[in-house]
Amino acid sequence: MSNLKAKILLECKNILTLSLENIRTAMHDAQTTANDYGMPKDRYDSFRTQMLSKRDMFAQQVQRTLDEITLIEKIDPDLICKTVVFGAVVKTTNQNMIIATGLGKIIVDGETFYSISTAVPIYKTIQGLKKGDSYSFQGKNYKIIDVL
Numbered sequence: 001m002s003n004l005k006a007k008i009l010l011e012c013k014n015i016l017t018l019s020l021e022n023i024r025t026a027m028h029d030a031q032t033t034a035n036d037y038g039m040p041k042d043r044y045d046s047f048r049t050q051m052l053s054k055r056d057m058f059a060q061q062v063q064r065t066l067d068e069i070t071l072i073e074k075i076d077p078d079l080i081c082k083t084v085v086f087g088a089v090v091k092t093t094n095q096n097m098i099i100a101t102g103l104g105k106i107i108v109d110g111e112t113f114y115s116i117s118t119a120v121p122i123y124k125t126i127q128g129l130k131k132g133d134s135y136s137f138q139g140k141n142y143k144i145i146d147v148l
Helices: 002-037 047-073 121-126
Strands: 089-092 096-099 104-108 111-116 134-137 140-147
Touching (some): 002 047, 002 089, 002 096, 002 104, 002 111
Parallel strands (some): 096 111
Antiparallel strands (some): 089 096, 089 140, 104 111, 134 140
């Protein structure tokens, strides 16, 4: 079963790596556009400043994505969790999740998983629960089928 966790973590890392490449490309494009434009044409010309602000925004996104990759790399794919904690793969009657970072829907071996962070309400509800436990979320009752 830890093989499943390793595949999910690899898919998460692949998604983040692709996102990182796209953000870096956009950041480079914004810098290139600002450089090609040159100095402002007059005091009301803010195009270059806008491009540099855009570049800085992308730089912040690069850092956040690198932080998320580091977070994914901290998860031991061979560690089988007994309770719902950071790094656990959780199968419920409602959906399958990995508690890592908020990436959303991931498909591994034909199964759908949702990568969620520890900051979302569903995690707060199921935190510490184990296989066989029931919980209520948004007025509906669910059961934890497995925790890996």
